[in-house]
Amino acid sequence: MTSKTPSIANRPAAVVAIVLLAIAFITYWDASQMKVRATYGMGANAASYFVAVLFLVLAIGHLFSAFRPTDIEQEAVDWKAVGWIGLALTGLVGSIWMGGGFILGSTLLFALTARGFGRRALLKDICLGAVIGVLIFLMFNKLLTLALPQGPLERLL
Template identity: 85%
Template sequence: MSSRTPSIANRPAAVVAIILLAISVITYWDATQMKVRATYGMGANAASYFVALLFLVLALGHFISAFKPADIDEEAVDWKAVGWVGLALAGLIGSVWSGGGFILGSTLLFAFTARGFGRRAFFKDICLGAFIGLLIFLMFNKLLTLALPQGPLERLF
């Protein structure tokens, strides 16, 4: 009888699990530090506890996946596509941070992500992203009366 230690079959899943677990712990800790409490019902920290729980469940799922033997062959990573999606996220963050607004940021996010997934119609994607960003902005800002980051375009509406 041999005592065999389980080995990690899927190292990327294990890394993602550790990252998700860390995010869960940080979110939980942040929720415990909130000073504003509701006088009745659930407070703002309830949502943070829920998000921490969701991250914990995702982490556990990734840990389980990391130790299961892989039944499919690993594919090579398309670093060019990853770069486009990273640029899309950086475009959104940069637009909001620099005061460009939500519509510009979501336009960049849509167009660069589409490019990362292999679409070659960049001008059409810019137009489509701007249209979708405008619709989302109007829905949140006018219909739901929730504030999204404003830039020059948003101030026109």
């Protein structure tokens, strides 16, 4: 009688699960550090706790997927595309962190993600991303009266 130990059938899913668990932990910790100002109802940290739980659920789902045997052949990872998308996310976070604002960050996110998916019209994608970023900014700031990170472009609007 031999006993089988579970092996990781899908390593990328296991890596994603670990990353999602880390994000869930960081989000939960960040929510616990927020200063709650609401004297009634839910505080500002409630949404962050909810997001942390969602990340945890996604991580558990990826763990189940990682250990479940499958007959599907694994595709090779396109690391160049992953790099472009990572650069897009870094551009968004960096733009907001350095005061460039939402419009610049979302423009970079759109254009570089499109590049990661194989599109080669970078100038057109920058223009399209800027238009989409302005529309989203106006919708959130003017229509919904919710503040998005402001930079020089947002102050002109």
